[in-house]
Structure formats: structure tokens, C-alpha cells
Amino acid sequence: MKLRGTSPVAEARVAHQVEGPRDAPALLLLQGQANSHDWWQHVRPLLTERFFTITFDYRGTGDTARLQAATGKEDETLWSTALFAEDAAAVLAALDVESAFVYGTSMGGRIAQELAIGRPALVRALVLACTTPGGSLATERDREVRLALSSPDRTARLRTTADLFYTAAWIAAHGGYDGVPTHLFSDPTMSRRDANRHLRVSAKHDAASRLDRIEAPTLILHGAEDRFAPVVNAEVLHERIMGSRLHVHPTGRHGFFDEFATESTGLVTDFLVPSHT
Template sequence: MAIQIVLLPGLLCDEAVWSDQLPALSQFAECYIPDYALRNSIGAMAEHVLASVHAKRLLVAGHSMGGRVALEVFRRAPERIASLALLDTGYQARAAGESGEHERMQRFGLLSLARENGMRAMGEQWSPGMVHPDRLGSDVYRSILEMIERSTPEKFEAQICALLDRPDATGVLDEIRCPTTLVCGREDRWSPLARHEEMHTRIQGSRLHAIEQCGHMSTMERPNHVNEVLVDWARWSISKETANA
């Protein structure tokens, strides 16, 4: 198998976060969506991905926490990465001092809520900031809540630990030379467009796409628009591979 497409989910997400992209991308190559299980570091998630796919060259797309995993996959095996797509994500480590402690307390507060009242109750408190305000109460919003409910407090804790100890990927951005596309919902309040503009500046030759009327969950909120971008990314990536063969 020469090329595979790897689609990396974010925090408490499963294959549903990529369900609208699978038909569009499967025309180019076999697609793989990992389950991180109880792995509690970005590094362990990246190693699991690299061990699970056997193609020599990979097109790797990551959403949210999955974007951080994608960057760690590149750090560990740059020779295997034909291209990257980074959606609604970030690259910096947790802040030091009061800001970083505030993040830790917020995340563990949500974990306590999940343990005491269940994943659905936690999701109902946590999820409103995920989507464009116009989608609150929509079918997409309900699908997000159902996805969260399918997970467990144990997985949530493992992924919280991974995010709190996330590696700084600033240096990785400067090393990327493969075709790279950045995607961000215009109204993403968790991973704002300004952060993707910083990444775009650092990654040589990258492309940046803002998805209009869209929050953090771009693949689910605006699937057709995201598909257009990712199909273009896949074509661009494969044409580069063919040219370099």
C-alpha cells in the first residue's frame, strides 16, 4: 500500500467527526481513523497511529487535539508524511503560571462533573462553546452530544492528561516542508483563526482556509465546505507525490 489517509479525531471525538469526509477522501486512498483508547499522552497517541498504518507515505489530517497528534506524528516520522491538514487546532504547550493552572482546574472540573453526573451532563455544560451560536439545539449539536455520551470518564481523563502535558510544536512548524493546509471556523472560540494565521506564517508554503459561519467543529458544522478544502488538499498532495516519485 503506497499511500494512506489518516484522519485524527479530537478530544472525546470518534469516527463521527469525520463521517462526512470519508466518502470524499476515500476516492483517493484508504482512510484510517484511530481510537486512542486510554493513551494519556500526545506522544503515545502518535506512536499508536504510526504503528497502526503500514503505508510508506501518509496524508495526515487532524482536528482539534488530533491536529496536535498530527504534528507529533510528523515530529517522530517526517519521512512518512506526504502532507498535513490541521483543522481547528493549536501548537503551543500549556501556559505556565496562573493561566496554565486555570486550564488545569477547568478541565478537571469537567471531569468531576462527568464522573458524578455522566458524560451527557458534562457535554451539555461543555458543548455550547464548540459550535457557531446559530447551531445550538440543531441536529449537528445533538450529534456532538451523542458522540460525547459514547465516551467514558476514563477516556476523558486520559485525554485531559494528554492535553495538559502537550508538547510545544513551535519548532515542528518551522521544519514542515510537505503540502500543508490549515482550516479554521471563522467563529472558532477554542482554537481561533489568529492562531492558525500564526501557524500559516510559520509553515512554509502552507494554505489557510477560514470556514464562514462556523465554530470549532468545522467537519460537522460545515461538511461540504470542509470537503471542498480537503479534496483540494488530497489532490495537491498526491500530485506532489507523483511529481517527486
């Protein structure tokens, strides 16, 4: 089953996509900042035999942005990870899903935190990958990384992004920078305004004082070589989320879950299926 649809939420209609057996356990996939569901194109096929996978395009991305543009109006709602978590809840409701496993990566992990805190009955178990708690507990990328990402040279920015997401060996295996898939590097159809709004959504996330409210069994995944969201963030999440498990990939960078998709997705499946179904 591979279907698309829309879910009504405040001030917008959110485009969602489902794939996998409808009678399998529901798994909500939450992608990173400024990305559509295309983020999951390497990982999702590894999940659809075991799970009814659900994605949606965040406000400002993919089909959700196109639906909004068709109305001729701007979505003037104040965007936040909490609002995007409510969008996720609306998608689950539209699909008659009473609870789901939730796998969030990068900004999607921050949205997943808000969903688990604000709507605990919806979250059967939680996977947080390459993400941060926000607020006073977060460790941000260093100044060198920030400067490289703001370079006026587009080619230099793309190479920096590739290096932050993938190992040198993986880049070489794809024939160098020109052959690197870019599906994790933001939705190319996004407007600059909406991309900036996403940047603020991610930057303003703060679950630091509320992580102890997460009741769902939680697996935390991270790459040891992640300079985009340093691995110390995973250690903090592990310390603050009671009973959580932590696995750090020894060479992974920010896109470790994509580069090492078979291994990482296997960890996710092993965590979700035997213990919580």
C-alpha cells in the same frame, strides 16, 4: 472496502478501521480528544471515493479500550501526543502504508504535528484543523468557557459544548439542543480515568519550538468563531510552518469541519489531490 483490524504497539493493541479503495491514496484521519473514530462519521463518506481512509481508536477509546479491558490489565504507558503519533505510525506499518496524507482535527491536529515532525517520511501532506501548537505559542480558551465546561449540571455542559462546536443556526436546524448529534462530544464508553488522561495528553502537547521542522505541504483550517481553540492558534501555525496555507471559515466554530463538511472536505480534497498525487 470497509474493514477493521488491530495493530500491535507498545503495551497495547490499537484497533484500526479502513474504508475506501485500497489502491487509492492513503489518508489518515486523526480525531479530537477523548473520541473514537466515530468522530468522522459525517466527513468520512465524503472522502472514501478518492482516498483509502484510515482511522484508529486512541488508547482509552472505542475498540482499543475494549481490547485493553479484555487483557485484564491497565495500560500504564505515559500517554502523550508523541506516543499517539507512534501508534499512528504502527497502524500505517501494519497496513503496509509507506506514506499517507494526514488530516488531524483538534487534539488529532496536535498528534499530526508530532507525526510530521518525528516521522516526516510518513507524511505526504498535512491538514491541521481547529488545533493549536501547544506550549508558549498556544492561546487557550478563556475563563468563561472553562467554567461553563466544568458546570456540575450535565444538561448545561452539553448545551455549552454544542454552542462551542456548532452555530446557533445549525442547532436550530436539528430541532434544538435535544436533537444535536453528539458524536464530537467524546466517546461515551470512556472511563473517567482515561478521559482525564486524554485531557492531560492534549494539555501537555508542545510543538511550539519544533513547528519549523514540518516539511510536508500543510493546509491549516479553522473557524473564526472558535472559542474552544481560538483562531489565533491557526495564525501562529501558519506563521511557523513554512509554506503553509491558511483558510478561516467566517462563521465556523470548533466543529466547523463537521457542520460545513461538504465545503471543508472539498478544501481538503482540492489541496491533497491535484498538488500532491
